[in-house]
Amino acid sequence: MAYSSAVMDHFANPRNVGKIDDADGIGEVGNAKCGDIMKIYLKIDDNKIQDVKFNTFGCGAAIATSSMATELIKGKTVEDALSLTNKAVIEALDGLPPQKIHCSVLAEEAVKAAIVDYYQKNGLEAPEGVKQCTSCCGDCTMH
């Protein structure tokens, strides 16, 4: 197992760690039993991700993918954030070891869960086909 220097950087100096007390959307995915939980807080204004914070319980890759996912959606429109893929997270981190791919999937799902929460809180209809869970760990709080 070897992490890229981008993964090590985002693990050692994670961006956007923390909470947003008056968040407009909160998404939590994963399960402590599986060893990964990601929680993402969104501040949305004018259809834009004005601020984003995360808390993660998990391995180095889980922390790095959370950090990178928050960086990739910050300042973007809600629609752009919703189109974030785990592939984009992996690419931005210069790759992940094969057994850590699921961390990038969780990061994508955490962002989507937070946006779905935002839609629900505002009585908005989530766009068709929003993937909320790929059942990558089979036992998470999204089920």
Add this chain to the structure above:
Amino acid sequence: MNVYADNAATTVVSQTALQAMLPCFTEQYGNPSSVHETGRKAAQALDAARARIAELLRAEAKEIYFTSGGTEADNWAVQIALASGAKKNKRHIVSTAFEHHAILHTLKKAEKNGAEVTLLDVHTDGLARVEEVAAAIREDTALVTVMYANNEIGTLQPIAEIGKLCREKGVPFHTDAVQAMGHVPVDVAAQNIDMLSLTAHKFHGPKGAGLLYCRGGIPVPVFMEGGAQERGKRGGTENVPAIVGMAAALEEACRNMDEDNLRVSRLRDKLIDAVSSIPLSRLNGDRRRRLPGIANFVFEGIEGEGLLLLLDMAGISASSGSACTSGSLDPSHVLLAIGLPHEVAHGSLRLSLSALNTEEEVDYIIKTLPPIVERLRGMSPVWERIKKGA
């Protein structure tokens, strides 16, 4: 500061072992099976190493079979027992739930081939109970195999008691002594051990050398077809340098054992006292009945890999029973076996010391670890819930 605290994974080769090995590469480099003098010199070095190791184990030289390491010896021991058992229609094996995978996976395979396996509970203290071994032994039990000391949490099993019991019941007894050898006294005669596995690199010998001790009288089937090496049971030119290094390292470890253990266990206890004072952390396994060098902890609310990476950045080499290190999502089977819930077992840390670790190094770990735990907890949603008492 750089601190190597992963001696249960492997150790540095001692100067004594290295100096013993060097002539085997350049002077006594012959093939021990050759007739000529160069070969004979290598054969003499091999014989001397076998005799010395046998003496240290309280065994006989002809009961020692050199292998590539502990895993091979474990595989072989199970094969030996199953082959003997099959002749008497005995296909039942008793072991424990927290054996090394070299045993557990070998037993899984044996099960597929018709063996029946009973894995005993090791309780929350990480200790097998002799009376439970006794209760598990049946008419058709072909083998009892219990590790001498657990590799993740360091707990020492009641080997002499189990040996005595098995001898009385006439059941072959194997112990995987990979972590214990060179660190605690081992006496195959007094402890009634029929088979024992060890590897050199856990006591400052080289990697690639280990052995299986198999008591005379137990039939040993051929493990590796080939030449007449190891009395025809394991073909292949012997790894003379590594075997010579193993003998030198074991001799040194046994000679210094009392003195080293006193010092190392004191450092280990200092570490245990300090680390256990971190809130919601705990030492895994019985505090007293453990190897001098191993201490394994869990810290609630965090995952072990992050801990290892941050310790590494601070110059400390340690390990974890954590999933991530092995590439699987499951936490350590050892920690689950002593009853830890999955989510807690993910946050484990094993610190393993050797006689080469200093008090300054231990103090450095004690100073470095708590802020790292705090930092990871600071970004953990699990820790947040624990704090809130949810």
